[in-house]
Amino acid sequence: MKFDYVIVGGGLAAVSAIEGIRSHDPSGSIVMLSRENHPPYQRPPLSKDLWFGKLTKDQLPIHDQSFYSEQRVDLWLRREVVEVDAARRAVWDDRGTMVGYGKLLIATGGWPRRLNVEGSDHEAIRYFRSLEDYLLLESRVSSFHHALVVGGGFIGCELAAALCHSGKEVTLLYPEEYPLRRVLPRDLGLFVADYYRERGVEAVSGESVVRFDDRGGEVMASTANGNSVTTHLVVIGIGIEPQTDLAEAAGLEVGNGIEVDEYARTSDEHIYAAGDVAEFPNVALGRRMRIEHWDHAEHHGRAAGVNMAGARQPYTHLPFFFSDLFDLGWEAVGDLDSSLETHAVWKEPFRKGVVYYLREDVVRGVLLWNTWNAVDWARGLIRDAKPMTSAIREAAVPET
Numbered sequence: 469m470k471f472d473y474v475i476v477g478g479g480l481a482a483v484s485a486i487e488g489i490r491s492h493d494p495s496g497s498i499v500m501l502s503r504e505n506h507p508p509y510q511r512p513p514l515s516k517d518l519w520f521g522k523l524t525k526d527q528l529p530i531h532d533q534s535f536y537s538e539q540r541v542d543l544w545l546r547r548e549v550v551e552v553d554a555a556r557r558a559v560w561d562d563r564g565t566m567v568g569y570g571k572l573l574i575a576t577g578g579w580p581r582r583l584n585v586e587g588s589d590h591e592a593i594r595y596f597r598s599l600e601d602y603l604l605l606e607s608r609v610s611s612f613h614h615a616l617v618v619g620g621g622f623i624g625c626e627l628a629a630a631l632c633h634s635g636k637e638v639t640l641l642y643p644e645e646y647p648l649r650r651v652l653p654r655d656l657g658l659f660v661a662d663y664y665r666e667r668g669v670e671a672v673s674g675e676s677v678v679r680f681d682d683r684g685g686e687v688m689a690s691t692a693n694g695n696s697v698t699t700h701l702v703v704i705g706i707g708i709e710p711q712t713d714l715a716e717a718a719g720l721e722v723g724n725g726i727e728v729d730e731y732a733r734t735s736d737e738h739i740y741a742a743g744d745v746a747e748f749p750n751v752a753l754g755r756r757m758r759i760e761h762w763d764h765a766e767h768h769g770r771a772a773g774v775n776m777a778g779a780r781q782p783y784t785h786l787p788f789f790f791s792d793l794f795d796l797g798w799e800a801v802g803d804l805d806s807s808l809e810t811h812a813v814w815k816e817p818f819r820k821g822v823v824y825y826l827r828e829d830v831v832r833g834v835l836l837w838n839t840w841n842a843v844d845w846a847r848g849l850i851r852d853a854k855p856m857t858s859a860i861r862e863a864a865v866p867e868t
């Protein structure tokens with residue numbers, strides 16, 4: 469069996485590649501192999517909108533089923549690709565089927581990083597990435613009172629808010645001084661920790677779990693500082709590992725992800741990679757990086773598809789990302805690295821404003837905190853790469 473285009477993965481990057489391919493090749497044969505039970509769906513609502521009643525499960529699919537038939541795509545669900553044979557230009561799935569390709573896209577995303585401490589195989593300890601993970605948590609929500617969320621990154625913070633909103637007692641525990649430490653400037657991060665406490669979340673900074681012990685159905689987490697939390701459920705959100713195994717075994721270049729050029733092409737000219745799994749050259753920021761964000765997965769996946777179909781269109785998109793922490797919502801563009809110098813302009817301190825991330829006085833990142841419809845404006849500031857003159861400072865917060 470052979471297809472012109474084989475797509476491995478069932479997320480946003482994978483499905484966006486279909487649109488990219490079809491914009492240049494209306495007739496080539498396409499197959500998409502996904503190990504998921506469901507056609508591609510939106511992940512961001514799994515940790516926020518669904519819990520806050522802003523969206524329902526039937527709104528999760530990225531496309532209706534009809535999209536795949538209209539685009540003449542064979543969508544093979546519950547099919548895990550286990551090997552890429554680059555010499556033969558074929559992949560093997562877990563049922564022993566070999567599928568040949570003209571062009572291959574690896575869009576396998578990432579998988580939650582495991583917390584490898586004693587007792588971490590306890591049944592009450594969960595990770596959170598997929599719709600199945602959401603469904604499991606949702607099904608259990610009426611049967612526990614307290615949850616421990618480990619990790620102060622996006623997933624940890626969002627889930628802590630979601631579970632608290634669902635009426636649960638929540639402890640959010642993280643080793644850093646404040647949540648979202650890698651992204652937020654210190655004063656804003658400390659505000660977020662206090663804000664969580666006000667909302668009823670027990671936010672514990674400077675702590676990490678060193679072991680888990682069963683306590684008759686409950687689980688006790690012991691921390692590095694000699695404290696303990698006994699709980700009904702633990703959710704661990706300590707980042708993801710890009711799913712690069714297939715690429716590594718196939719001999720592709722892999723660094724902090726599968727290495728691709730500006731056309732999303734790997735070190736093998738017939739194989740492309742996109743989304744969370746790929747390390748790509750960010751043209752606007754002038755450096756290679758791997759990004760784990762929705763807008764990037766969409767545009768990078770589409771760019772990969774376009775180039776697989778024979779176009780030569782470099783990926784120059786400057787992606788934005790977003791999150792909601794209870795009713796603090798934000799969008800951001802560029803390098804949100806808290807080790808950079810930052811300059812905040814608040815309309816209302818820590819509630820509404822803009823934070824600029826500067827390298828040598830040039831804007832490299834912009835955080836739009838409860839400030840809406842300003843993403844393109846922020847992109848312009850970064851692309852212009854002008855010094856952060858006082859004029860820009862004064863005109864800082866766009867009217868929204």
Ligand SMILES: Cc1cc2nc3c(=O)[nH]c(=O)nc-3n(C[C@H](O)[C@H](O)[C@H](O)COP(=O)(O)OP(=O)(O)OC[C@H]3O[C@@H](n4cnc5c(N)ncnc54)[C@H](O)[C@@H]3O)c2cc1C
Pocket residue numbers: 476477478479480481482501502503504511512513514515547548549550575576577578596597598623711714742743744745759760761762763765788789790791792
């Ligand atoms: C709960 C949650 C909330 C998020 N919220 C936000 C947010 O608010 N804002 C934001 O910008 N980003 C958010 N993200 C990140 C965003 O969802 C990801 O960046 C995006 O989904 C990446 O898409 P992807 O297609 O690259 O990878 P993925 O979505 O991980 O898709 C990869 C797919 O490939 C499948 N797969 C892997 N290996 C194989 C194989 N060998 N064979 C077959 N199939 C395979 C996987 O099962 C999966 O379906 C969130 C992520 C999660 C999990």
